[in-house]
Amino acid sequence: MSTRLRASSLPDILDCPSRWAAKQIEGRQFAFSSRAALGNAIHTATAAFDTQFSIEGSPFEPSMENALSVFHQQFANIRQDWKNDSNNIDFPFSVASKTGDVLVKRYCLEIGCKIKYRYVEITLKNLDIDVNGVLITLTGATDRIQECKEGLGVVDLKSGVNRVTNEGIVKVGADKPQLGVYELLAAASVGEPMTAPALIAGLDTNHSTVGLSEPVHGARELLVGTPDQPGLLHAAALYIKSGIFPPNPKSQLCSEQYCPKYHDCNAHG
Numbered sequence: 293m294s295t296r297l298r299a300s301s302l303p304d305i306l307d308c309p310s311r312w313a314a315k316q317i318e319g320r321q322f323a324f325s326s327r328a329a330l331g332n333a334i335h336t337a338t339a340a341f342d343t344q345f346s347i348e349g350s351p352f353e354p355s356m357e358n359a360l361s362v363f364h365q366q367f368a369n370i371r372q373d374w375k376n377d378s379n380n381i382d383f384p385f386s387v388a389s390k391t392g393d394v395l396v397k398r399y400c401l402e403i404g405c406k407i408k409y410r411y412v413e414i415t416l417k418n419l420d421i422d423v424n425g426v427l428i429t430l431t432g433a434t435d436r437i438q439e440c441k442e443g444l445g446v447v448d449l450k451s452g453v454n455r456v457t458n459e460g461i462v463k464v465g466a467d468k469p470q471l472g473v474y475e476l477l478a479a480a481s482v483g484e485p486m487t488a489p490a491l492i493a494g495l496d497t498n499h500s501t502v503g504l505s506e507p508v509h510g511a512r513e514l515l516v517g518t519p520d521q522p523g524l525l526h527a528a529a530l531y532i533k534s535g536i537f538p539p540n541p542k543s544q545l546c547s548e549q550y551c552p553k554y555h556d557c558n559a560h561g
């Protein structure tokens with residue numbers, strides 16, 4: 293038995309296995325998600341900044357100007373899809389465009405220019421892991437790998453609502469297993485261990501604020517387990533082996549905005 297597990301899908305299989313199966317086995321996806329489109333444009337723009345400034349050594353101002361230009365070009369291309377997306381009536385295109393502009397600037401000023409990156413938007417080699425007879429192929433691409441005094445470490449950018457609290461805290465919570473996948477794949481791909489703790493750079497589309505999480509230790513161990521305790525991959529393998537993917541209506545993402553199965557799932561109220 294074998295399956296491919298994208299790093300970004302791991303939180304789904306642990307949070308609501310039924311939602312994971314709907315997306316990854318049945319192939320159900322949203323035709324267009326305005327929130328995801330905003331996140332993609334922000335990701336592309338910040339990657340342009342980090343590539344120019346951190347990797348190529350270009351000056352700050354032109355690197356940031358280029359990043360803003362990249363953001364607005366990409367965002368303008370989805371104007372019509374955005375307006376057609378009825379889920380998004382609470383977030384007009386013009387507001388989202390200003391929000392993205394502020395977030396890209398704040399990322400450049402408050403985060404991007406302070407971190408030395410070795411890799412930006414790197415596609416990682418797949419990694420096969422046998423978990424109790426289930427061959428799981430981990431796949432993914434990591435946003436950044438930084439180089440700091442502790443060595444190399446994964447930095448994941450997360451944009452969206454409530455990514456940064458009013459106190460400036462970036463919660464890690466459900467994203468920790470995903471960081472563990474990135475650490476495993478990154479180490480195998482670049483041929484060096486990720487000895488620095490992982491970080492999440494949060495970009496909050498509600499409040500237009502950015503922030504860095506506390507260093508995240510133990511993401512790999514949470515994923516693959518320790519001699520005393522099985523890891524989350526073992527739990528994922530149990531679902532995959534059984535073919536039973538129970539719903540979790542208490543999931544925070546149990547809504548029509550985030551679940552493509554919402555309208556024909558009878559688990560929620």
Ligand code: SF4
Nearest residue numbers: 308539540546551557
């Ligand atoms: S509607 Fe809720 S419970 Fe049903 S699959 Fe989606 S997230 Fe899970």
